[in-house]
Amino acid sequence: MIRKLALLLGVVLLAVVSAWALTKEKPVEAAFPMTIVDDEGVTTTVAAAPDTVASFAPFITETLFAIGSGDRIIAVSAAETYPPEATAITRAVSKDGLTPDVARLRQLAPDLVMSSGFKDAAWKTELRDAGIAVVTFEAHSVDDALNDLDVITRLMGQPKTALVSHMRKRVQSMRGSVNPTRPKVFFETFFPPLTGAGLSGFATDMVNTAGGAVVANAEHGEYVGWTLEQLRAKDPDIYLLPTSSPALASRPGFSQLRARVLTLDDELILRPGPRMVDGLDKMAAFFKLPAV
Numbered sequence: 001m002i003r004k005l006a007l008l009l010g011v012v013l014l015a016v017v018s019a020w021a022l023t024k025e026k027p028v029e030a031a032f033p034m035t036i037v038d039d040e041g042v043t044t045t046v047a048a049a050p051d052t053v054a055s056f057a058p059f060i061t062e063t064l065f066a067i068g069s070g071d072r073i074i075a076v077s078a079a080e081t082y083p084p085e086a087t088a089i090t091r092a093v094s095k096d097g098l099t100p101d102v103a104r105l106r107q108l109a110p111d112l113v114m115s116s117g118f119k120d121a122a123w124k125t126e127l128r129d130a131g132i133a134v135v136t137f138e139a140h141s142v143d144d145a146l147n148d149l150d151v152i153t154r155l156m157g158q159p160k161t162a163l164v165s166h167m168r169k170r171v172q173s174m175r176g177s178v179n180p181t182r183p184k185v186f187f188e189t190f191f192p193p194l195t196g197a198g199l200s201g202f203a204t205d206m207v208n209t210a211g212g213a214v215v216a217n218a219e220h221g222e223y224v225g226w227t228l229e230q231l232r233a234k235d236p237d238i239y240l241l242p243t244s245s246p247a248l249a250s251r252p253g254f255s256q257l258r259a260r261v262l263t264l265d266d267e268l269i270l271r272p273g274p275r276m277v278d279g280l281d282k283m284a285a286f287f288k289l290p291a292v
Contacts, residue, residue, distance in 0.1 A: 036151060039138035040119060046133055049157025050111035054092060056100055057116035059273030060137065061086050063149055066163055066274040069156045075108055082267060082275075102126045112155065140222070141205040142171060142280075145272030163274060170277045171209060174284055178211040183237035183287050185212035186259065189223050189270065191245045194231070198224040202272055210283035212238065228253050235259075237291060240283070242266040262286045 035045040054075035055061040064070050065083050075092035077100070092104040102123050105113065113127060113134045124134045135155065139145035149164045185207050187197035197203035197214050201222030204214045215234040217226060239248065239259040244266050248254040268279030 032157065034155065036135065036155070038136045039148075040136045042134075042136065044133050044135050046112060046135075046155060048111075050155070052108075052110045052112075053156075054100070054105055054108065054110040054113045055080075055115075056113065056118070057137070058082070058086075058267070059271040060114045060116065060152065061089075062271070062273045062275070063152050064156070067153050067156065067158055067161055069158065072156070074110055075105060099123060105132065106130050114152065114155075139202050139272035140200070141202060142209050142272075142276070143205075145202065145276060146171070148272065149274070167274070167277050171280065174211070174280060175209060177284075179288065182211055182213040183291075184215050184234070185238045185240055185287070186215050186231060186234065186236040187240040187269075188242065188245055191251075194226045194228070195223050196226050198222050203270065206269060206276070206280060207240065207283065210280045211287045212283065232257065238262055238287065240264065240269070242270065260286075260289075260291070 032049060033045050033047045035043060037043050051072060052074045053064065053069070053072050055064060055073055056077045058077070058079050058081065061070075061073060061076055061080050062082055064073055065086065070083075070085060073086070073089055076086060076089045078091050078093045078097050080086040080089065080091075090108070092101045092108065093099065094101045099118075099121075100113075100115070100123050105127060110132065113132055114137065115124075115134065116137050118124065118136070124136070127134050137148045137152070139148050146164055146168055149167070150160070153161055153164065187203050187207055189195050189197055189203055197207065197216070198221040199216045203222070204216075207214045215236045217224060217230050217234070236257075236259045239257060239261045241248065241261055241263045242265075243263060248257070248261060262283070264279060264282055268275050268282065
């Protein structure tokens with residue numbers, strides 16, 4: 001009898017292990033040559049996983065380090081701050097401190113250049129004419145950002161990592177727990193002049209995902225200008241303030257706003273990179289606090 005029970009248990013255990021083996025997610029290897037259409041509509045074919053990369057967006061640099069490809073970066077923009085290792089990489093920028101230095105990049109000859117912004121910039125054409133692949137990323141929502149992180153991972157020749165999968169789960173969990181009564185949020189993106197998140201865009205979707213509702217004036221766009229009078233009329237419940245902005249107490253007239261102020265690191269709320277989920281968590285926790 002004992003022998004039969006042991007045999008039966010062995011069969012059940014084997015079945016469980018086999019089922020786990022069949023359902024376990026397997027890494028999806030990146031296939032080359034890889035052709036993608038970037039966020040400027042430019043079609044680029046990357047022949048093989050790049051050994052060297054130039055990154056002209058802090059969130060791209062951060063992503064490359066997060067997926068274990070930071071050692072392949074040979075040039076960056078002037079805005080890199082995280083991780084600390086990124087600040088030691090060659091900053092291949094022109095005298096304006098912003099535009100990539102084409103001559104320096106041609107000298108460095110990276111296998112791939114990844115950037116954000118610089119729409120239809122001439123330097124991209126110059127690099128492509130020199131045989132250097134350039135890919136542009138522009139995230140207009142949280143899901144856009146997650147998809148971009150997936151593409152960056154594949155471009156580096158890496159299998160699908162747990163990073164983006166974990167981030168997606170955190171975002172889905174957050175969306176599933178949003179209170180139907182959303183606080184009205186003004187998301188300042190720059191000052192001065194007073195600029196805030198508009199009716200759409202990455203910043204707005206960050207607030208929506210975390211359980212808030214962005215207040216917007218009549219202008220359309222991702223980032224729009226405001227006057228203090230317009231802001232008073234909208235009467236937001238929460239004022240989301242990046243750490244790079246001056247405190248509201250130092251600005252004439254802003255003390256009359258009744259909004260609770262949430263100050264967060266710019267890098268957590270304005271960069272569509274790996275740490276944006278930390279920014280979302282902080283927003284969501286604050287949005288759920290009872291009004292004072």
